[in-house]
Amino acid sequence: MGSEVRVRFAPSPTGYPHVGNIRTALFNWLFARHNKGVFILRIEDTDQERKVEGATEIIMESLGWLGMDWDEGPFFQSHRLDMYKKYAEQLVTEDKAYYCFCSSERLDAMRKDQAARKLPPGYDRRCRCLSNEQIETEKARGIVPVVRFKSPTEGQTSITDLIRGEVIFENSLMDDFVLLKSDGYPTYHLANIVDDHYMNISHVMRAEEWLSSTPRHILLYAALGWKPPQFAHLPMILGPDKSKLSKRHGATAINEYQNEGYLPETMINFLALLGWSLDDKTEIMSREEIIANFSVERVSKTAAVFNKDKLEWMNGVYIRNLSIDDFTERCLPFVERRLPPEVKRPIDAGYLKQIAPLVQERAKTLNEVPQLVDFLFVNKLEYDTIILQGKLDKVQAVVVLEKSISMLEKLEGWDSDIMEKAIRPLSDELSMKVGPFFSVLRVAITGRTASPPLFQTMAVLGRARCMERLKAALQKIKS
RNA sequence: GGCGCAUUCGUCUAGGGGUUUAGGACGCUGCCCUCUCAAGGCAGAGAUCACCGGUUCGAAUCCGGUAUGCGCUACCA
Numbered sequence: 001m002g003s004e005v006r007v008r009f010a011p012s013p014t015g016y017p018h019v020g021n022i023r024t025a026l027f028n029w030l031f032a033r034h035n036k037g038v039f040i041l042r043i044e045d046t047d048q049e050r051k052v053e054g055a056t057e058i059i060m061e062s063l064g065w066l067g068m069d070w071d072e073g074p075f076f077q078s079h080r081l082d083m084y085k086k087y088a089e090q091l092v093t094e095d096k097a098y099y100c101f102c103s104s105e106r107l108d109a110m111r112k113d114q115a116a117r118k119l120p121p122g123y124d125r126r127c128r129c130l131s132n133e134q135i136e137t138e139k140a141r142g143i144v145p146v147v148r149f150k151s152p153t154e155g156q157t158s159i160t161d162l163i164r165g166e167v168i169f170e171n172s173l174m175d176d177f178v179l180l181k182s183d184g185y186p187t188y189h190l191a192n193i194v195d196d197h198y199m200n201i202s203h204v205m206r207a208e209e210w211l212s213s214t215p216r217h218i219l220l221y222a223a224l225g226w227k228p229p230q231f232a233h234l235p236m237i238l239g240p241d242k243s244k245l246s247k248r249h250g251a252t253a254i255n256e257y258q259n260e261g262y263l264p265e266t267m268i269n270f271l272a273l274l275g276w277s278l279d280d281k282t283e284i285m286s287r288e289e290i291i292a293n294f295s296v297e298r299v300s301k302t303a304a305v306f307n308k309d310k311l312e313w314m315n316g317v318y319i320r321n322l323s324i325d326d327f328t329e330r331c332l333p334f335v336e337r338r339l340p341p342e343v344k345r346p347i348d349a350g351y352l353k354q355i356a357p358l359v360q361e362r363a364k365t366l367n368e369v370p371q372l373v374d375f376l377f378v379n380k381l382e383y384d385t386i387i388l389q390g391k392l393d394k395v396q397a398v399v400v401l402e403k404s405i406s407m408l409e410k411l412e413g414w415d416s417d418i419m420e421k422a423i424r425p426l427s428d429e430l431s432m433k434v435g436p437f438f439s440v441l442r443v444a445i446t447g448r449t450a451s452p453p454l455f456q457t458m459a460v461l462g463r464a465r466c467m468e469r470l471k472a473a474l475q476k477i478k479s
Numbered sequence: 480g481g482c483g484c485a486u487u488c489g490u491c492u493a494g495g496g497g498u499u500u501a502g503g504a505c506g507c508u509g510c511c512c513u514c515u516c517a518a519g520g521c522a523g524a525g526a527u528c529a530c531c532g533g534u535u536c537g538a539a540u541c542c543g544g545u546a547u548g549c550g551c552u553a554c555c556a
Binding site: 010011012014044046047049050100102104107111114115118119120121122146148161164167168169170173174175177178180181182183185187188192207208209210211212213233235236238240242243244270273274275277279280281282283300301302303304305306307309310311312313314316320359361362363364390420424427433434435436437438439441442446448449450451452453454455 | 480481482483484485486489490491492493494502503504505506513514515516517518519548549550551552553554555556
């Protein structure tokens with residue numbers, strides 16, 4: 001069972017998960033599911049300063065929302081401090097690592113000096129060859145040391161990345177990085193290697209920004225006598241200006257997309273296509289299709305700009321493909337939250353279901369549904385009288401309303417076809433074009449110039465409210 | 480500065496020596512449909528495949544260099 005695929009998503013709990021991190025999670029998850037492997041959730045909470053309360057829960061909720069289930073975990077690195085410490089000390093004993101007593105002030109000064117003299121930055125290895133006595137004196141002074149890795153000063157370290165091929169690094173350029181911080185917490189480098197080893201991780205798929213520190217990891221595996229996993233460094237996600245996607249580009253946290261009314265299936269599909277493709281044309285794919293076809297070979301090397309226009313389009317596609325019941329259900333919380341306060345709560349789900357077909361193909365996000373339907377809920381319409389007549393003059397608009405009202409009053413039923421059959425001929429009768437003619441009625445009924453189909457809307461609104469609105473419009477234009 | 484990675488329409492991408500007058504999608508423009516707005520259909524504009532050399536009968540595809548972009552260069556991940 002040594003060939004079993006075991007991958008992990010290992011976020012640090014520093015807030016709402018970034019779409020880039022979620023994309024990394026998704027590729028790991030897809031890879032695991034495609035290969036019938038194991039997907040592990042591990043929380044890398046080794047930075048006490050950046051840790052945010054509740055972030056872990058949010059991460060788990062986000063994964064849950066997207067339907068990315070994990071098979072093991074969540075594991076917390078903060079619960080495994082003894083283990084990291086043990087290996088750090090083992091490396092010190094084996095002379096593969098050493099204690100460093102340098103203060104952060106000295107380190108800062110050193111870096112400044114290096115920058116001023118245009119030297120490559122990096123720890124100057126002052127503590128690399130301390131004698132036992134020196135170590136004891138420093139300890140006696142109450143200085144808590146960090147543990148640094150003794151990087152080789154010559155040779156090369158190469159990695160074979162599943163996406164980028166062989167990448168070679170000069171060991172002489174690698175500095176003695178910290179393994180264990182003075183607060184007893186491990187750095188990413190140590191914790192990562194220890195955990196990946198103990199969790200039997202077969203493939204490490206992470207963002208490209210990690211490529212540069214991978215030789216450190218390789219060296220650490222070797223120092224510990226462990227076999228490294230395979231690496232795949234995923235392309236990054238950029239903002240429209242091609243810099244790393246960040247807040248100034250708009251929403252970056254996955255939950256923002258949830259709140260903006262994007263469907264989880266849209267996010268999965270869209271994110272999957274950011275760096276991976278099935279072929280030269282397939283774009284809309286179910287989660288199952290993506291799983292069935294996912295492979296690292298088809299992951300691209302190039303960073304991708306997050307194209308929100310395309311996301312919106314795709315969300316529209318998914319919204320239109322929803323059943324009426326499903327669409328109604330998903331709209332409900334948004335409508336509940338964003339309809340004007342004067343509308344009575346709870347919102348009538350039955351009524352919303354009648355409305356749903358009118359707006360389903362018009363909405364790109366669930367969040368815009370409330371604005372699309374609010375005129376069907378409020379009691380009094382607010383609109384500018386001038387839009388009522390549209391291309392017509394005032395007298396014509398009055399006639400349109402009067403004729404329509406009397407025609408509708410005579411009507412037996414309140415079915416959209418019946419209404420249309422009765423009203424449409426009126427425009428001919430008055431030798432008006434249907435466009436401007438209907439427009440008057442549309443504004444009277446909806447309070448706006450763009451709306452779902454007029455008669456279907458009227459059918460849903462109901463006879464009483466329609467007549468009331470038409471008469472109100474007549475009053476309004478006359479006064 | 481050093482090291483690393485990358486470079487095909489504005490964007491996401493297909494393509495991996497001849498099948499390519501470089502294909503698809505978003506967006507954009509026009510037309511059709513049409514009671515408005517959408518949706519849908521059709522059409523169009525949009526890429527000298529970053530640049531320069533090389534290999535080859537032949538290169539977007541292979542190699543080298545240059546440029547540009549990005550990443551890393553913390554007791555952050």
